[in-house]
Amino acid sequence: MSEPLRSDQRCLAAAGIARIRRKRARRRWCVWAVLLACLLAGVALTLMRGQSFTPPMTVLRALGGADVPGVGFTVRELRLPRAVVSILAGICFGLGGVAFQTMLRNPLASPDIIGISTGASAAAVFAIVVLSMSGPAVSIVAVVAGLGVALLIYALSWRRGVTGARLILVGIGLAAMLQSFTAYLLMRAPSWSLQEALRWMAGSVNGVQLNQALPLFIALLFFGGLILSCNRDLEALRMGDDIAEGLGVRLTATRVSVIVAAVGLVAFATAVSGPVAFVAFLSGPIAARLTSRNGSLLIPSALVGALLVLLGDYAGQFLLPARYPVGIVTGVLGAPYLVYLIIRDNKSGGAL
Amino acid sequence: MVLLLVVAMGLSMTFGARDVGWSEIVAALYGQVETIGEAAVASRLPRTLLAILAGAALGLSGGVMQGLTRNPLADPGLLGVNAGAALAVVIGLAWFGIEDATLYIWAAILGAGLTAVAVYAIASLGRGGATPLRLALAGAVTTAALSSLTTAVVLPRGDIAGLVQSWTVGGVGGATRDQIVPVLPFLFLGLVIALLSARKLNLLALGDDTATGLGEKVALARAMAAVAAVLLCGATTAVCGPIGFVGLVVPHACRLLAGSDYRWLLPFSALGGAVLLTFADVFGRLVARPAELDVGIVTAFIGAPVFIWIVRRRKVGAL
Amino acid sequence: MSSPSLLVHDLMAGYGERAVLDDINLTIPSGRNTAIVGANACGKSTLLRTLSRLLVPERGKVLLDGHSIHRLPARRLAQQLGLLPQSPIAPEGITVLDLVSRGRHPHQGLFARWSSADEAAVAEALEATRTTELAERAVEELSGGQRQRVWIAMALAQQTGVLLLDEPTTFLDIHHQIEVLDLLVDLNRMRGTTIVMVLHELNLAARYADILVAMAKGRIYAIGPPEKVLTEQMVREVFGLASRIIEDPITGKPMMIPLGRHVACEPSRDRVEEPTKNTPGAELRTWSDRHPAR
Numbered sequence: 001m002s003e004p005l006r007s008d009q010r011c012l013a014a015a016g017i018a019r020i021r022r023k024r025a026r027r028r029w030c031v032w033a034v035l036l037a038c039l040l041a042g043v044a045l046t047l048m049r050g051q052s053f054t055p056p057m058t059v060l061r062a063l064g065g066a067d068v069p070g071v072g073f074t075v076r077e078l079r080l081p082r083a084v085v086s087i088l089a090g091i092c093f094g095l096g097g098v099a100f101q102t103m104l105r106n107p108l109a110s111p112d113i114i115g116i117s118t119g120a121s122a123a124a125v126f127a128i129v130v131l132s133m134s135g136p137a138v139s140i141v142a143v144v145a146g147l148g149v150a151l152l153i154y155a156l157s158w159r160r161g162v163t164g165a166r167l168i169l170v171g172i173g174l175a176a177m178l179q180s181f182t183a184y185l186l187m188r189a190p191s192w193s194l195q196e197a198l199r200w201m202a203g204s205v206n207g208v209q210l211n212q213a214l215p216l217f218i219a220l221l222f223f224g225g226l227i228l229s230c231n232r233d234l235e236a237l238r239m240g241d242d243i244a245e246g247l248g249v250r251l252t253a254t255r256v257s258v259i260v261a262a263v264g265l266v267a268f269a270t271a272v273s274g275p276v277a278f279v280a281f282l283s284g285p286i287a288a289r290l291t292s293r294n295g296s297l298l299i300p301s302a303l304v305g306a307l308l309v310l311l312g313d314y315a316g317q318f319l320l321p322a323r324y325p326v327g328i329v330t331g332v333l334g335a336p337y338l339v340y341l342i343i344r345d346n347k348s349g350g351a352l
Numbered sequence: 353m354v355l356l357l358v359v360a361m362g363l364s365m366t367f368g369a370r371d372v373g374w375s376e377i378v379a380a381l382y383g384q385v386e387t388i389g390e391a392a393v394a395s396r397l398p399r400t401l402l403a404i405l406a407g408a409a410l411g412l413s414g415g416v417m418q419g420l421t422r423n424p425l426a427d428p429g430l431l432g433v434n435a436g437a438a439l440a441v442v443i444g445l446a447w448f449g450i451e452d453a454t455l456y457i458w459a460a461i462l463g464a465g466l467t468a469v470a471v472y473a474i475a476s477l478g479r480g481g482a483t484p485l486r487l488a489l490a491g492a493v494t495t496a497a498l499s500s501l502t503t504a505v506v507l508p509r510g511d512i513a514g515l516v517q518s519w520t521v522g523g524v525g526g527a528t529r530d531q532i533v534p535v536l537p538f539l540f541l542g543l544v545i546a547l548l549s550a551r552k553l554n555l556l557a558l559g560d561d562t563a564t565g566l567g568e569k570v571a572l573a574r575a576m577a578a579v580a581a582v583l584l585c586g587a588t589t590a591v592c593g594p595i596g597f598v599g600l601v602v603p604h605a606c607r608l609l610a611g612s613d614y615r616w617l618l619p620f621s622a623l624g625g626a627v628l629l630t631f632a633d634v635f636g637r638l639v640a641r642p643a644e645l646d647v648g649i650v651t652a653f654i655g656a657p658v659f660i661w662i663v664r665r666r667k668v669g670a671l
Numbered sequence: 672m673s674s675p676s677l678l679v680h681d682l683m684a685g686y687g688e689r690a691v692l693d694d695i696n697l698t699i700p701s702g703r704n705t706a707i708v709g710a711n712a713c714g715k716s717t718l719l720r721t722l723s724r725l726l727v728p729e730r731g732k733v734l735l736d737g738h739s740i741h742r743l744p745a746r747r748l749a750q751q752l753g754l755l756p757q758s759p760i761a762p763e764g765i766t767v768l769d770l771v772s773r774g775r776h777p778h779q780g781l782f783a784r785w786s787s788a789d790e791a792a793v794a795e796a797l798e799a800t801r802t803t804e805l806a807e808r809a810v811e812e813l814s815g816g817q818r819q820r821v822w823i824a825m826a827l828a829q830q831t832g833v834l835l836l837d838e839p840t841t842f843l844d845i846h847h848q849i850e851v852l853d854l855l856v857d858l859n860r861m862r863g864t865t866i867v868m869v870l871h872e873l874n875l876a877a878r879y880a881d882i883l884v885a886m887a888k889g890r891i892y893a894i895g896p897p898e899k900v901l902t903e904q905m906v907r908e909v910f911g912l913a914s915r916i917i918e919d920p921i922t923g924k925p926m927m928i929p930l931g932r933h934v935a936c937e938p939s940r941d942r943v944e945e946p947t948k949n950t951p952g953a954e955l956r957t958w959s960d961r962h963p964a965r
Contacts, residue, residue, distance in 0.1 A: 014787070014794035017806055020768060021785075105760070108489040113496060156660055165485045169425070169663040172492045176430060176596055177656035184649045202503065236776050238765075242725055242756035247829065248749025248777035277500050281493070293764030322508040331500025334493075 028295045035290070035303040039087070042310045046083045047075060049318065081210040085272060086313050086326070087306040088216045089205070090279060091224070092269035094305020096262040097280025098287065098297050099227050102234050103258050104164040110281040111266045114171030115178065117275040119149025120267050121201055122178040122185075124274075128197045129189040138200070139215075139271030146267030149174065150259055163241075203276035203327020205313050212272050219268035224302075226261040230254055231296050277331035279308050285337070308333075356627045402524045402532055403633045403647070404626040406588045407598060409539050411625020413584035414599020415606070415618050416546050419553035420577040421472065424604070424662060425484040427655075428464075428585035429596025432494035434522075436467025437589040439498045439505075446505050454534050461538070461586030467494060468582055522595035522648030524633055535587045542583035543622070549577045550614040557612070595648045597655020598625050604662060628654075675736040675751050675832045676701045677722065677865065682731035684721045690729065691717040693889045699833075704859045704866045706880035708873055710910050714889040715869045716757070716837055722867065723754040723835045735833070749777035753831035757838050759822055761810040767821050768806040771796055774828030796827035800854060816847030823854060834858070836868040840875070848872070852879045877901045878924050885909050901925045 047059050054062075054071055062075040097110040111117055123145030127133040133141065153174060157166040182201070189197055199206070227234075233254040236244040245251055266280060286308075287300035312333070313326035320329070410428065417426035428434055440463025444450040450459065474490040475483075552573035555563040560570050585599065606620040629647060632654065636645035677699040685691040691714045699705055699722075707715045720726040722733055724740045732739045740748055753774075761770060774796065775789045797803040800820040805813065810821060819839060826834055839855070840848040856879055859866050870876040876883060877897035885892040885900050887909045893900045906914040906927055913930040 014790045016803070017768060017794055017797065018790050020806055021790075105762075106485075106489065108486075108493050113489065113492045156664070159664055166663055168485060169488055170660050172430070172488050173656045173659040173663065175492065176659075177652050180596065180649045180652035184646065187646075188643075232776060232779065236773060238760075238762040239770075239773065240756065240760040242754065243759050245725055245745070246723060246749060246752075246754030246756070246826075247773065248746035250745045277496065281496075288764070293762075324504065324507060328500060328504045328507065331497065332504050334497045334500060 024294050028291065031291050031294070031300060032303070035300060035307070039303055039307055039310070042307060042314070043083050043087070046086075046310060046314050047079050049314075050074065050079055081208050081213065082205050082313065083310065084210065084213045085205050085208045085216065086310040088213055088220060089269040089273040089276065090283075090306035090309030091302040092216065092220055092265040092305070093276060093279040093309070094283035094287075094301040094303070095224055095227055095298060096265035096269075097282075097305070098284035098301035099230075099234065099258050099262040100280070101284045102297065103237055103255065103262075104168055105238060105240075106164065106168065107285050108281075109164070109168045109171075110284070111262060112275060112278060112280045113175070114168050115153060115175035116146050116150050116171070116263055116266055117270055117280070118175040118178045118182070120146035120270040121275050122182045124200055124271075125182050125185050125189075125197045128200065129185050129193045132193065134196065139268075142271040143264075143267040146270060147260075147263055149178070150263040154256075154259065199325070200274045201327075202325040203274035203330075204325030205273050205309070206325060208272065216268055216272050219264060223261040223264040223268075226257055227265070228298060230258050230261070231298055234258065234298075235296060273309075274325075274327060276309055276312075276327045278334035278337075279305050279312075279330050282308060282330070282334060282337060398529050398532060399524050399633070400630060402591065403630045405532065405535075405539060406524060406592050406595065407602075407625040407627070407629025408622040409542065409584040409588045409625070410595060410598040410629070411602035411606075411621040411623075412543065412546050412618055413581040413588075414601075414625070415603040415614070415621035416549065416553065416577050416581040416584075417599065418603050419557060419614055419617075420574060420581065421487060422557060422559075423484050423487050425488050425600065425659070427597060427600035428581070428589075429594055429598075430488060430600060430659075431468065431471050431491040432498060433464045433468050433471070433582070433585055434589050434594030434596065435495040435498040435502075436463040436465075436470075437461070437586050438594060439463055439502045440466075441590065442502050442505050457535055457538055457587050457590040460590035461583060464586035464589060465578075465582040467498065468578065470494060522589075522593035522651075523646035524592055524629070531591055535591050538583055538587035542580050542587065545576055546580035546584065546618055549573065549580055550618050553577060553614040553618075557614075593648065595629070595651055597651045597659065598629055600662075601651075601655050601658045602628055604658070675865075676734075677752075677833055677867070678734040679718075679722070680732045680734060682721065682728050682733065684717060684726055684728040684731075691889050692721065692728075695731070695889075695891060697884070697891060697894065699865060699867055700882055701832075701865050702859075702863045703881040704856060704868075704879065705882040705884060706868055706870045706876040707884045707886060708870060708876050708909075709886035709892075713886045713909070715886050717889075718886065719835055719837050719867065719869050723752065724748065725754075725756075746777045749829065749831070751831050751833060753826040753829045753834045755822055755826050755834070755836045755839060757841065761818070763811065765810055766806070767797075767802055767808055767810055767813075767824075768793070770810055770821060771802075771824045771828050774825040777829060792830055793828050796824040799827055799858070800824040814847075815843050816850055819843060819847065819851055820854065823851070827858070831864070833865045833867070836866070838869050838871060841871065848875065855879070873901065873906075873927050874919075877926065878919065878922055897925055901927060 044056065044059075047063075048054050048056060052074075054075060058071050059075055062072045063080070066072070097112070100111050100114070101107055101109055120142040124138050124142040127138045127141040153167060153171045156174075157163070157170040159166070186194065186197060186201075233244070233249045236247045236249045237251075237254065241251060244254075269276075283301040283305040284297055287297050287304045290304070291297065291300050308330055309326060312329040316324040316326050316329040414427050417428065417431070418424060420426070437460040440459040441456060444455065444459040450456065471487070471490045471494050474494070475486040552563075552568060555566055555568045556570065556573055556577075558566070563570050563573070588595070602624040603617065603621045606617055606624050610616040610620040629651070632650040633647045636647050636650045639645055679695050679697040679699075682695040682697075683690055683693050695718065707718060709715045717726065721728055722740075724733070727741055733741070735743070735748070735752060740752065771793050772789070775785075775792060778789065778792075779785075794803075797806060800823055802817065802821050802824050805817060805821065810818060813821065823836075823839070826836075834855075836855070839851055843851065852875060855866055855868070858864050868880075870880075880897060882894065883897045883900040884894045885905055892909050893905060901916060903914055903916050906912050906916070906929075915928045915930060916925050917928060918924075919926040
């Protein structure tokens, strides 16, 4: 600050950086638009291609309600629900995952790693195998258990306040315990419920109904809105707790609302599709690469999540030699991503 | 410690789906299998032996890993090493059709070794090196990825699904002498290397630079310790399946007894691991009578709270 | 921008059972540059953390313009009180412009759009710290000194009347240390911003601060202008170090020279005081010699 700026100089400088900002905003919109276009293309693809090919116009007519023989049922009852649920679940996983990763400042700390999805699955398997439940009841148990486990993790890591590191480690510890519990249940399961439980565990959108999409959609509106309203506070949190607090972020309030919202999203999605492995984990980092860290990651990650589930499901059905549920496809995708993490130049690693 | 082990062995012989008297045990140990009780004991003998061996190996390997990574949260289960061993065995079964027990063990050790290196590499990425937090996270992520791969390999192969299912929970039940004998050389080799590396671990605990300054070849010391840890937990996993948390809990408990000198800590960890696993096995047989709880589940339920306790006790900066 | 007043009243604070600060009463002079000095673990960082609301005190209050800072709404407080912790984390890949813009966080409502006032504040902060040319660079590519300037720019964009800094010069070489401290003095003089910083280096603190606060064992040992606070007795009692205080021949501020074990204490004093012509120490007289009244 050698000299105070004259007002015209100041205007000039402000105009300069405003130009940079506009440029970056334009690029951001570009990435969003491309992602959205990919998603739409993906939807079109899954609606048209299945065991048989349906021409686009026929799909449109079938969606419009026209009774096209042989196609109406396939498109409306089989392909459409699948696509809708894939997208909704993917958005939920993507948003929930990136919210956790951002808040905990660690790309590895997604809800599927630190125990929340594990809690939901353990409860669901328990409900299926031991309590012989099925259908919506299982979903409710899964949602409640997911929230309960999140609460437990938060409580156990409370020691004069919660730190991200402790939260993650406690989560991993609980996850390991819950995993062995689930494995035990599966081993003891009678064969009829084993099938159901295994299908659920793998994460799959096989045979979903359109009415399952409604609760998911409501959850997405509610919790997704909550997360988006915390967007700015989340961005401040990325610079560390002290700085964020210095900038006027209420740490506990932000943490609690982000956790509740993210867990809600993940638990509801898990309840419908099962724990689709790694979508929550992968969406954020992929979105970060795509946007080259330009602006908030929430929306791009949601889109990436939707794309992952949609295309993963399609690949699992038609592109691979055997039919795999979507969870296996995305799970296997996670492994090369880890290898990529290793190969990538060593400068980052700590942050998202 | 030794006394505790003897007690544990006694209990392990005595309890089970059916309780037996001392006279029957003694008779059975001399080779009689006339009464049901004696037969029960005869089947419990290899099981107890396996629990002792596996516990000792896991405890030792956990101790070595904690020293090697200078990281209090290192454990073969948490670091994904068990998952790596499981995947390797499954691939061996599904694609190469291996049946020989020794090949099994080699596959498991190979998988364990590769995973250990990969996890450590992921954790050391970026600034600050492999902190306990990063190591645990990298392990959890790797475990998740490897489990998915395992499922993907198994899913189209209905014929081996049953075999693999038993791999998801570790247990020592149903062990036979034929299963135990092939791992013995591996365990023995691992034990010797681990004990030889104890002095080096003492130096590594001071940091790489200081260790080099004190005349230690750091790379060699690390390699030695890593080979020992991988041999021990790989071989154990090959026989028992993944048993978590023993390697985490035991060295911590032993540190309270034996201090932080690895020359004492490692033997203590081996003994402690044997005691813990034998007790856990007996406990698993008792709570769910007449069925049994696999020992892997028991250790997870003992271990996870201890893990959380360790995490809570430490300062945030140290994570 | 008028500076709000910052006042500490009967403060006790610490971590859990252990009280680090006890019985602290302190008025931070507004519009001045204050440096907190003291030995390791004397509570100076804890004091700064309490001043900046990161730590809730066990007893007592920190008052900003008469309001307890732990009661004020977080956002309103952040509009008046800025803070730069010791080693802040820059998110991976973030650009300088983005980072500095984050400083506007407390001035933006939930749905408020980026305003021209925001833009002007960011532009000015960049200009003041001479980081405008770096605006599009990623923070992690910068050198240590540049990075510290960018962080200060972020705090400037926050446009607060009070700025608290925890060891802003650690890990910087001497050139960059001076650069950062010069910048803070500029800021204080031109905007009237009240600056409170924890500094390790006694001589830099004496040179750059208007007011020194010396702390020992969780209490305030002395407060006042450097000429009054930096004395041989203070250095001995606060740092446990024998020293000599001389006058900096250029700025006229007091300067501490540690003695250590290898300099015999008394003879050296004789040597300094003896006005022999050719010894380099000849013109350097101790502070107390010049001001015998104290």
